Amino acid sequence: MxxxxxxxxxxxxxxxxxxxxxxxxxxxxxxxxxxxxxxVQKTMPDLGIPKEDxxxxxxxxxxxxxxxxxxxxxxxxxxxxxxxVATGLRLAxxxxxxxxxxxxxxxxxxxxxxxxxxxRRNVNVTILLFNNRIYGLTKGQYSPTSELGKVTKSxxxxxxxxxxxxxxxxxxxxxxxxxxxxxxxxxxMEEMVRRxxxxxxxxxxxxxxxxxxxxxxxxxxxxxxxxxxxxxxxLEPGKPLLFGPQDDRRAxxxxxxxxxxxxxxxxxxxALWVHDETNVNAAKLLADLFAPDFPVPIxxxxxxxxxxxxxxxxxxxxxxISERGPGDIAKLLTSGDTWRIS
Amino acid sequence: xxxTAAPAKGKSLKELDRAVVRFAGDxxxxxxxxxxxxxxxxxxxxxxxxxxxxxxxxxRAPAGTLFGVSSFQLQFGSQRVYTPGDRxxxxxxxxPAALKVHLRDLKPGGLLVVNTAAxxxxxxxxxxxxxxxxxxxxxxxxYRLHKVDMTALTYEAIKDLPLGAKxxxxxxxxxxLGLVSWIYTRPLEPTLEWITKKFAKNASIAEANTRxxxxxxxxxxxxxxxxEHYTIEPAEMAPGLYRAMTGNRALAWGILAAAQxxxxxxxxxxxxxxxxxxILHELALHKRFRVRTIQAEDEIAAVTAAIGAAFGGAxxxxxSSGPGIAxxxxxxxxAVTAELPLVIFDIQRxxxxxxxxxxxxxxxxxxxxxGRNSESPVVxxxxxxxxxxFYIAYEAVRVATKYMVPVMVLSDGxxxxxxxPWLIPDPExxxxxxxxxxxxxxxxxxxxxxxxxxARPWVRPGTPGLEHRIGGIExxxxxxxxxxxxxxxxxxxxxxAEKVRRVAQEIPPTTINGPATGDLLVVGWGGxxxxxxxxxxxxxxxxxxxxxxxxxYMNPLPPDLGQILREYRRVLVPEINSGQLVRVLRAExxxxxxxxxxxxxxxxxxxxxxxxxxxxxxxxx
Numbered sequence: 001m002x003x004x005x006x007x008x009x010x011x012x013x014x015x016x017x018x019x020x021x022x023x024x025x026x027x028x029x030x031x032x033x034x035x036x037x038x039x040v041q042k043t044m045p046d047l048g049i050p051k052e053d054x055x056x057x058x059x060x061x062x063x064x065x066x067x068x069x070x071x072x073x074x075x076x077x078x079x080x081x082x083x084x085v086a087t088g089l090r091l092a093x094x095x096x097x098x099x100x101x102x103x104x105x106x107x108x109x110x111x112x113x114x115x116x117x118x119x120r121r122n123v124n125v126t127i128l129l130f131n132n133r134i135y136g137l138t139k140g141q142y143s144p145t146s147e148l149g150k151v152t153k154s155x156x157x158x159x160x161x162x163x164x165x166x167x168x169x170x171x172x173x174x175x176x177x178x179x180x181x182x183x184x185x186x187x188x189m190e191e192m193v194r195r196x197x198x199x200x201x202x203x204x205x206x207x208x209x210x211x212x213x214x215x216x217x218x219x220x221x222x223x224x225x226x227x228x229x230x231x232x233x234x235l236e237p238g239k240p241l242l243f244g245p246q247d248d249r250r251a252x253x254x255x256x257x258x259x260x261x262x263x264x265x266x267x268x269x270x271a272l273w274v275h276d277e278t279n280v281n282a283a284k285l286l287a288d289l290f291a292p293d294f295p296v297p298i299x300x301x302x303x304x305x306x307x308x309x310x311x312x313x314x315x316x317x318x319x320x321i322s323e324r325g326p327g328d329i330a331k332l333l334t335s336g337d338t339w340r341i342s
Numbered sequence: 343x344x345x346t347a348a349p350a351k352g353k354s355l356k357e358l359d360r361a362v363v364r365f366a367g368d369x370x371x372x373x374x375x376x377x378x379x380x381x382x383x384x385x386x387x388x389x390x391x392x393x394x395x396x397x398x399x400x401x402r403a404p405a406g407t408l409f410g411v412s413s414f415q416l417q418f419g420s421q422r423v424y425t426p427g428d429r430x431x432x433x434x435x436x437x438p439a440a441l442k443v444h445l446r447d448l449k450p451g452g453l454l455v456v457n458t459a460a461x462x463x464x465x466x467x468x469x470x471x472x473x474x475x476x477x478x479x480x481x482x483x484x485y486r487l488h489k490v491d492m493t494a495l496t497y498e499a500i501k502d503l504p505l506g507a508k509x510x511x512x513x514x515x516x517x518x519l520g521l522v523s524w525i526y527t528r529p530l531e532p533t534l535e536w537i538t539k540k541f542a543k544n545a546s547i548a549e550a551n552t553r554x555x556x557x558x559x560x561x562x563x564x565x566x567x568x569x570e571h572y573t574i575e576p577a578e579m580a581p582g583l584y585r586a587m588t589g590n591r592a593l594a595w596g597i598l599a600a601a602q603x604x605x606x607x608x609x610x611x612x613x614x615x616x617x618x619x620x621i622l623h624e625l626a627l628h629k630r631f632r633v634r635t636i637q638a639e640d641e642i643a644a645v646t647a648a649i650g651a652a653f654g655g656a657x658x659x660x661x662s663s664g665p666g667i668a669x670x671x672x673x674x675x676x677a678v679t680a681e682l683p684l685v686i687f688d689i690q691r692x693x694x695x696x697x698x699x700x701x702x703x704x705x706x707x708x709x710x711x712x713g714r715n716s717e718s719p720v721v722x723x724x725x726x727x728x729x730x731x732f733y734i735a736y737e738a739v740r741v742a743t744k745y746m747v748p749v750m751v752l753s754d755g756x757x758x759x760x761x762x763p764w765l766i767p768d769p770e771x772x773x774x775x776x777x778x779x780x781x782x783x784x785x786x787x788x789x790x791x792x793x794x795x796x797a798r799p800w801v802r803p804g805t806p807g808l809e810h811r812i813g814g815i816e817x818x819x820x821x822x823x824x825x826x827x828x829x830x831x832x833x834x835x836x837x838x839a840e841k842v843r844r845v846a847q848e849i850p851p852t853t854i855n856g857p858a859t860g861d862l863l864v865v866g867w868g869g870x871x872x873x874x875x876x877x878x879x880x881x882x883x884x885x886x887x888x889x890x891x892x893x894x895y896m897n898p899l900p901p902d903l904g905q906i907l908r909e910y911r912r913v914l915v916p917e918i919n920s921g922q923l924v925r926v927l928r929a930e931x932x933x934x935x936x937x938x939x940x941x942x943x944x945x946x947x948x949x950x951x952x953x954x955x956x957x958x959x960x961x962x963x
Contacts, residue, residue, distance in 0.1 A: 076813025
């Protein structure tokens with residue numbers, strides 16, 4: 001791969017411990033970030049990449065402290081700008097495996113523009129967006145994913161802005177890999193991180209994460225045993241969209257061009273909606289489904305291939321060098337119109 | 343060598359030592375191209391040259407209007423030419439609006455060439471002329487007025503060519519060029535060569551431009567109205583190979599030179615903005631130097647991408663103008679605290695806010711020095727001439743990588759678009775850029791410092807055993823671990839400042855133009871170099887003990903500056919701002935320096951600086 005990971009080098013056999021840094025982790029006790037950190041550290045050995053070739057880039061926010069706790073290279077930058085920093089890094093160093101760790105405020109509010117462009121360009125990075133629907137580090141203001149009417153310190157009578165769907169946003173930006181997972185579903189989270197990390201191009205993973213201090217149980221629909229049983233929709237390639245308890249299985253089907261929930265037993269096998277990760281249009285419909293009217297899809301919504309920004313840029317460079325040789329400043333200075341004074 | 347070397351029959355050839363010519367017309371009249379070609383012809387003739395393009399911010403301003411006027415001025419001479427000139431010896435006005443806007447700059451008795459065809463009712467109205475000024479006696483009394491129906495003469499020269507009226511009309515600027523080339527005995531060869539190359543794929547257009555250029559030239563030679571024309575001897579210039587160089591191209595090429603010498607790739611992040619975009623365009627042409635350009639989604643992405651590249655071990659560069667630099671402020675602070683090399687070009691323009699996008703100003707000095715939150719010092723350099731931009735860009739990379747510090751370069755709209763004949767350097771004579779990435783893991787800490795420069799080690803990710811994390815949060819010196827310790831923060835603020843101060847050891851002794859002690863010292867910086875030099879040389883000729891120095895290092899300032907300032911009775915600081923360097927000098931050295939300040943979006947005129955010199959020398963303390 002000309003601009004991919006670091007497959008050329010042989011990676012040592014790592015364990016999770018190799019990826020733990022010597023810094024004390026300083027999130028609030030009970031924060032969902034601990035589980036995500038553990039899952040990411042556990043996934044790292046599976047990537048087969050030497051740890052010196054891995055870089056974690058973050059912006060600002062609770063999630064953005066992440067790089068300090070990874071025993072890889074890391075850069076904790078400024079609010080919202082991690083995707084742009086990562087784009088520059090990838091262009092300079094296409095041999096590195098680059099992760100972006102961000103949150104709903106960092107990635108979708110102050111950094112929304114950069115998120116749009118890193119996805120549209122399909123830069124080869126793995127983006128982990130921790131969505132807790134609140135500003136934690138600044139102590140509890142509503143975020144761009146908070147529900148309409150959210151009462152917080154900055155919105156005592158309820159927020160007046162509608163939430164953005166991270167998945168719909170990412171797909172709208174042309175992301176080539178879009179997935180959702182949950183901080184309390186360790187195995188699923190590891191699987192999603194692994195898949196995203198192996199994707200070539202910009203991979204976007206929304207991780208539903210709990211802020212137990214400022215927005216506890218915002219994702220209770222995925223935590224509460226009974227609700228989870230009712231609403232969790234596991235997306236698996238080639239499998240129909242079925243969910244709910246065994247005695248009350250339901251299906252999401254297409255009614256014309258509208259998704260609709262029906263009892264599974266009432267649907268002919270041929271009428272079921274079978275998940276296909278390469279169908280981006282279907283993914284766009286899935287991205288907007290949510291409880292209580294619909295189930296909550298988790299898994300890979302879309303995974304397609306697309307041209308990678310830095311590969312195109314570096315191919316142009318290689319082509320220019322192979323056709324005309326490396327640049328020579330002495331030649332350039334004397335090229336074109338010159339005159340001699342003696 | 344020249345078709346025009348011999349004086350025309352019956353016309354006297356007068357020798358001048360310099361001339362200032364301005365081509366002015368509608369923005370659709372091709373005045374920039376005309377001026378550039380005239381510049382090339384003058385370079386061929388061996389003259390020293392300085393140019394001043396001046397054009398409206400609107401891409402296609404409505405034709406014939408006062409605000410749609412575009413002009414190109416140059417001064418060429420047989421001696422050193424420092425500026426594009428204050429007042430005009432010759433004005434070419436292609437329409438009434440151009441006449442109205444530019445006439446005030448023409449010297450009494452100066453040569454005024456107008457295209458009469460454009461002086462119709464419609465154009466006169468647009469230029470707010472109640473009556474046709476060409477029909478009144480005033481113009482002819484004050485100036486040597488030449489009324490030429492360039493449009494008709496152009497049509498006549500190419501009437502048999504298969505071109506539309508619009509295409510024919512578009513060649514009339516070459517009639518003006520041909521005519522003025524005859525007046526000043528310029529060789530036509532470079533323009534003829536340019537036409538052949540440029541219109542290689544369109545024989546009719548090439549033929550039309552060639553014929554019209556020659557027709558303009560022949561008109562001067564044969565028409566009864568021009569009694570004399572002029573020659574300007576080649577200037578005494580240092581021997582060597584020359585080329586015309588603009589500031590923006592020189593900045594780009596300085597980066598290319600640095601890329602080649604340092605053997606590491608460059609990432610240039612930029613968002614389109616006048617007058618900096620041409621740096622992006624130029625660098626995008628030179629992929630063979632491993633320069634990777636990103637047209638970013640905004641100014642902040644442009645700088646942060648450059649910072650990401652620097653973290654990765656490449657040369658990170660970003661460029662913009664004042665409004666963009668304002669947006670980059672927080673990110674520049676990140677580079678300050680992360681102690682990563684970063685080069686920032688600020689091509690200053692008139693402000694505040696959008697201001698005067700295509701006009702020059704020097705009002706970002708304070709922004710460069712202090713325009714970020716908290717204490718975030720950066721190195722600030724300023725080129726003096728378009729060609730100097732090459733050396734300054736190279737120096738910026740050298741200093742940034744040696745000290746692990748951001749370096750801001752303050753160019754301006756005048757330097758960016760202006761050009762000068764530039765003695766091409768041998769790149770081997772440039773100082774080396776020695777980059778030693780740390781690879782040794784024993785004893786490594788991210789903020790371990792070089793004792794001479796205080797630079798921390800630059801480590802490329804991918805280096806085994808040196809995995810580390812850095813960021814915008816305050817960190818403990820040496821270990822780089824997050825630290826909120828009060829004493830450590832105080833120490834780190836001082837250390838970052840001291841690192842910038844130590845760049846002073848890179849600054850050569852200041853060149854003093856004039857006596858080492860005397861009545862008055864003029865201190866300049868940036869694009870005002872030429873105007874100041876011209877004024878000071880004239881003051882010296884008039885017998886005053888006046889000297890000048892021109893600062894290229896704005897932060898830190900040269901170590902010998904304080905001593906030099908005290909050797910003169912008065913200090914004058916001309917700037918195109920309301921007094922920024924003068925404030926720094928007064929604060930830093932407790933000298934009673936006096937400012938000379940004009941903010942018109944134009945370069946300072948040497949005449950007005952001379953006047954300020956004379957006034958200050960004569961004024962009591």
